[in-house]
Amino acid sequence: MDAAPTEDWAERVRDSFARQPAMALIGARLGALAPGAVEIELPVEKRLAQQHGYVHGGVVAMIADSAAGYSAYSVVPASASVLTVEYKINFLAPAAGRLLRAHGRVLKPGRTLVIVKVDVLSEGDGEPRLCATMLQTVMVMHGRSDEPRGPDHVATGTRA
Amino acid sequence: MDAAPTEDWAERVRDSFARQPAMALIGARLGALAPGAVEIELPVEKRLAQQHGYVHGGVVAMIADSAAGYSAYSVVPASASVLTVEYKINFLAPAAGRLLRAHGRVLKPGRTLVIVKVDVLSEGDGEPRLCATMLQTVMVMHGRSDEPRGPDHVATGTRA
Amino acid sequence: MDAAPTEDWAERVRDSFARQPAMALIGARLGALAPGAVEIELPVEKRLAQQHGYVHGGVVAMIADSAAGYSAYSVVPASASVLTVEYKINFLAPAAGRLLRAHGRVLKPGRTLVIVKVDVLSEGDGEPRLCATMLQTVMVMHGRSDEPRGPDHVATGTRA
């Protein structure tokens, strides 16, 4: 029995995202939303840069991680939350341009585990360019949605 | 021909680390240093937390990434810099306590690629506890050390 | 400067594949070939199964690894060979059906490193089904093509 989105999935994603201080800190926002496919947008700003003017890799990983978590969160029951078990990320090109967009997409919406891929593209300099790609395993925590928290708390560790 | 530390490896690591705004932003500092084994320490602060008071997973990944990059950087020639190609991270337990310590260790100091493992432990609540573990592939950029930059710029992408 | 296919890329791929005893052992063969996108097909046979009749995960990983290696090999100079640095694989569904098809695709054809993704689909039971997905980092060994060997020897270790 695979996970499937609830009626209010988009509202739950927006509510949870609004409670993420870390996303606000770096200026990230939600982009296009579909069940199992959540985008995070990040306007490129100087304060996010490393020494060469590219966005810091840690920041690229943060928006990819978040896009993965919310893509998974969009297909779990209202009574569940999600937790990042692990991910792998390959960095393919410098993260520049005007905007970074992390496209999450659920590959396997399992009851206990949701497998998600994320592509991060940079936009604003001609063709969008693939900067990074991630494969992530997300755990569904059934019966743990009552607290005001979202998928981003996720990345702090599995209590599996 | 494998990489080997230069005489001034520790100075180069300290110089480079001091130029990392992102590390300063989160309050991270260098810990114990040995050739091929660099520690990053992070005092746990409220502003780094997600909703449950644990340190945000993105921040855990940032110090692990940095410990990996500097562990590699400590064994490359003075004329080289390093670049994160990819990593995988597993989150094992909530990142709490008073201090997080990311222990990097070079597994394979190749001429072109350096493979590094990192364990992140939380300290301050009894026994140190393993929070996360990372395997990272780092590329050595020979002949590219002249610019004032360090291994952290690394994570923005390989120009391989 | 990125890698680009030579004129005889397809011939070199076929020659190299023909020298892989391990692929012959499991009955794998080349499928559709394009520069940077090589498919490996594997007819599902009883002797490749584990206890439940599904194809053994190790065998699934072998064809994915091979599809990644040859996708990379198809875009490197004739004077180069390739070596698997590392990969991550997620298993998404039991590998059943009549045929497994591993679709490799180069994401980043760097001069030194080629990043490849692979999807393994099972065919023969209605819609093809995604069984596994892999992200792989391949190293290009310039000036080392003279020996009669192919990309599969690859996975035994980087001499980076």
Added chain:
Amino acid sequence: MDAAPTEDWAERVRDSFARQPAMALIGARLGALAPGAVEIELPVEKRLAQQHGYVHGGVVAMIADSAAGYSAYSVVPASASVLTVEYKINFLAPAAGRLLRAHGRVLKPGRTLVIVKVDVLSEGDGEPRLCATMLQTVMVMHGRSDEPRGPDHVATGTRA
């Protein structure tokens, strides 16, 4: 509540291993056993080699995968089986020598997920040499032990 070994864990590991045709095919056998730490040994033979006389990378991954699965299996209840969710492997040196030994070790024995690391060493040419290292996520399938199967069926995919 974490996983813990049953009294008959070693017997269950041996029974399950004996039912793995794939391990017999390549000549792999169990080495030292402890709860949460299972070794797989593989005598190096010509038929396992690729073109240069090193053991094929796919075979290295198979014994690492198996060491991970049995390390996890040794700490789950008798009524449970295990399934490989995903792994990452880095190849560090050619797999040569007389014997390969895959040392599995459980890092996190969760109730639902068990996280395992594996180091593969080659022995017989002086000091043992680290050939490959793996991080693996294993899922515990509670209430599914009645069938005669073992952890190796594991790698064919999660039914999470």
